[in-house]
Structures are given as C-alpha cells and as structure tokens.
Amino acid sequence: MSTRISAVICTYNRADYIRKAIRSLVDQTLPKEQYEILVVDNSSTDNTRQIVVEEFSGVQNLQYLYEPILGLSQARNTGYHNARGEYVAYLDDDAIACPQWLEKILEVFDTVKPQPGCVSGKVDPIWEAPQPPWLSGRLVHVLAVIDWSDTPIALTEKQWPIGANITFPKYILELLGGFQVELGRRGNKLISMEEVVLQRKLESRGYRCFYHPEVAVWHHIQPHQVTKGWFMHRAYWQGVSDATIRIHKKDPPVLKRLRMVILHSIGLLRSPKQLANLMIPTDNPNRFTMKYTTWMRVGYIVGLLGIAK
Secondary structure, eight states: OOOOEEEEEEESSOHHHHHHHHHHHHTOSSOGGGEEEEEEEOSOOSSHHHIIIIITTTOTTEEEEEOOSOOHHHHHHHHHHHOOSSEEEEEETTEEEOTTHHHHHHHHHHHSSSOOSEEEEEEEEEESSOOOTTOOTTTGGGGTOBOOOSSOEEOOTTOOOOTTEEEEEHHHHHHHTSSOTTSSOBTTBOOOOHHHHHHHHHHHTTOOEEEEEEEEEEEEEOGGGGSHHHHHHHHHHHHHHHHHHHHHHHOOOHHHHHHHHHHHHHHHHTOHHHHHHHHSOOOOHHHHHHHHHHHHHHHHHHHHHTOOO
C-alpha cells in the first residue's frame, strides 16, 4: 500500500520536546504502511539529531532531514518537497498529536465535499506554568491555542488554522509555492502569519480551510511564554509580520512607505492613553491586551521601515 500521508515535524533546538512529538506519531491508529514521519532539523545545535537518528532507529517509516537555512517556512517547504504522501500534515515540535490524528485527517479529506484545501483542528494547551491573571481569553490564541467549534466547520475569514496542527494536499502546496519564506519564525525572531497567507491564497483559488475538533493536538506552553516580556516580544513581531505582508502584497514605493510610517506614528502619538499603557505595569487583562495591541502598532511601524531586528 502506498504512503497516503506524510507527518512533518520541523524542529529547532527542542530536544526536550521532540521525543514526545515523535512518539505521538509512532503511536498513531493509522496503519504504519499508510504514513511516514519526516523530522526536519532546522540547524539545531542541541542533540536533536542524536535523539531522532539513534533513539528512533527502529521506526521504519521515520526519516531525518537536515535543513541548514534557518527559518520555519524554509523547513516546512523542505518537508513537503521530500514528502511521499498525498497529504502533508504539520505538527509542532512541542506538540503531541492525539492517537487518531492522522486517521481523522484522512477521513476529512475523503468525506468532505468539495475536498478542502487545508484541514486543521483543535489545539489544547499543556500549561507548564499557571495561566497568569493578566492573560485574557482574547490573547490565548497567541500561544497557538485554538478551539473554534465543537463540531466540524469550514473556517470563515475571521478564523484561521494554526501551524501546530495543519494539513494540506501536497499538490496544493506545490500549486501555491509552499510557505512564504519571508514569514515564519527564524530563531528568536517571532515572525508569523505564514499560515494565514497560505490560507488566503488557497481561498482565492476557491478552496476552503476545514476545521474538525477531533483532529486534535496538545501544545506545550512553556513557562517563559507566560511572561509579560515574552508577550511584548511576540506583539512586536506580530506587527512586523503584518507590515511584511503589506509590503510584499502591494510593494509600495519608498516614499509611500515613509508616508505610511508618518501617518501611523502620528496616530500613535495622538493616543496618550495607549502610550501610557506601554509604560505603566498592569495585571488587568483588558489593559494588558491594550498594551499588547499598542506594541503591535510599534512593530508595524518598524516593519514598514524595514529595520526590524
């Protein structure tokens, strides 16, 4: 029987988590001959290679790949280029797939008509530290936690798939040119939105993104990710990501970009309340959410200038 689906884990210095992610794929209910596991090592400097190659040497349907160019989108593209399956399912290296994950993904592609261009599902958190009181429900999705519906649905324009749990037919990835390498995390640069850009591309061609709650994974939320400093860092790079999309989509000339920078800067300076929120510490979830969105605006301005670091 031919390989139906390729499960891809892209990893960067997550040796402490990669074992769990791989084990969850080894223990799938889908027959082994119907799927493969590809681990794309994106220039890790820890013992990731040793874990994959030595500890899982007995897993016949597992392949280790090394991608020297740093960047999550680059690694994801390497994954689908080497995939033998009809479908390519991406699982984060700090996530754990439910036992029927691959089986349910194939069930959606086999039964939903017209066939979706993307399938995603529920992402539940594994809190390694308590959820802080300043973290509102509006910001939890920043941690790649998603629960759109208790029943299967087609995603609307106000909903999006999460990269920790996302699957495409391989031909769709080939048709759309894969993930945009200007987006996606690169080391400590928390650039994002690559999945949303791909979602928009496939929807513009008439395909749908489909969500099924039983296509479920659990995602580790590490202690440093529930600190205010991490959230401000994430907000800044979200703004940079939004600006990067704007630049690549419309390619505005330099003078127009400068005018945009000036207008956004003036808008920010005219809002003393938002500026004050940047400076004043708070545990109030609503105020912290405002602080987050304001810092996003700062990142957007820096992104328009093309000087993000």
